[in-house]
Amino acid sequence: MLSAAAALTTAALPASATQPTPTPDPVVVDCFSKGQIRPDEYLLACGDGNNRLVKLHWNTWGPKTATATGTDMVNDCRPYCAAGRFHPYPVTVTLSDPQPWPHHPGTQRFTTIRLLYTHTPPTPTPKDVTYKLVYDTPTP
Template sequence: MNHRLRAARAAAILAVGISASATAVAVPAAAAVTDTPGVPPALMDQCGTGPLVTEPSRMILTCGDANNRLTDMSWGLWSADHAIGIGTEHINMCEPDCARGTFRSIPALVYLDQPRPLPNGQGTRFSHATVVTTDGVNSYLP
């Protein structure tokens, strides 16, 4: 799926995700759903460190400085090919600079995709994140 189609798909469900987050309606707890029978779900870690997990409650989006991260994640789908969830994005506004900046928090819809094989041969790891907020659509390589 190309980036434009993925962004359009994510934008189409943004209202539902933002509404659900704002009204405290939880996304149903997602079992590790697999698109292809026999293929285990992809995993995530924190910037190449820490344990590999499914459905993390927190994620760092900018690994170099952690000035953009997600918290309070609830996942509606987690599979071998992609994951969709809602949570809160915390963005350092870097005013007057990033070291002294304050964080802005906004509801976010998150789409993970592009699973890549792990070096140890023990599954795959999502290598791309698309985050949709009221500010727009942004892509990350977490």
């Protein structure tokens, strides 16, 4: 009799009451409007490719923030960008401020990136800088 009561109780509960629907982690949207989770590299300068985060090692990736260490490769553009050299700058990266990603129902995307240079930053960049990530997929 107890087994029958237990079976009825279990059958009467909706699946959502026993198993909450997991919310997928936010993505970071790249220059090509592709959502990524824990990318190894991330292009910051979409127009000319003169600034790229490389060798990213993600310490966390959660619903509110993601943090990584890596290297910011920055072109010095001397005497001009095509003839410039890339220089490495160790950096801690923090993604934050997840917002709904337009035209991707149920997907959040990080909208802010903070770079904290652990040694000397590239001139004239401050040691701690925050940028808005505004790469959006065009309307179909």
